[in-house]
């Protein structure tokens with residue numbers, strides 16, 4: 500049986516930190532599904548279609564990485580896709596508290612679904628999409644944090 504992991508998030512925008520976790524996950528599992536949430540509550544800067552397009556471009560050469568969107572509970576989405584693993588990246592100790600809460604709630608809803616954590620690589624441990632958006636809005640250099648496709652997408656937003 501294939502081991503499928505779901506990597507959920509808003510990805511507004513996707514950063515090198517997310518990309519690192521997905522690629523490392525793709526070496527551990529047969530398939531990683533990057534599941535992009537609409538996250539209306541967060542009022543994303545990039546449309547769901549754009550966030551999907553960027554992720555698809557970035558992982559185009561990776562046969563076992565799939566990009567999709569989802570609505571509703573992540574555990575339901577995982578079950579529909581025969582995926583029993585939720586993959587999450589942990590950047591700092593502060594992340595752990597929220598991640599444990601999410602993992603625990605998800606496990607109580609669907610005990611057959613496990614959350615697997617990967618520690619973020621040190622160089623990406625302080626990146627957040629919010630800070631990336633702030634740097635973009637102020638015209639700062641985004642090169643260390645996001646790939647060129649994302650920088651181009653920010654330029655398009657300004658037009």
Ligand code: COA
Nearest residue numbers: 507508509516517536571572573588601604626627628629
């Ligand atoms: N590298 C860089 N940044 C990272 C990162 C990493 N490895 N991991 C997380 N982040 C950042 C994200 O970019 C995001 O930054 P931002 O808040 O500045 O935009 C922040 O950390 C939080 O990320 P995350 O926890 O993934 O939140 P999210 O909003 O992107 O996604 C969902 C949260 C979608 C996974 C979660 O709300 C969910 O599962 N929703 C579905 C509904 C559901 O099932 N709810 C019940 C859950 S118990």
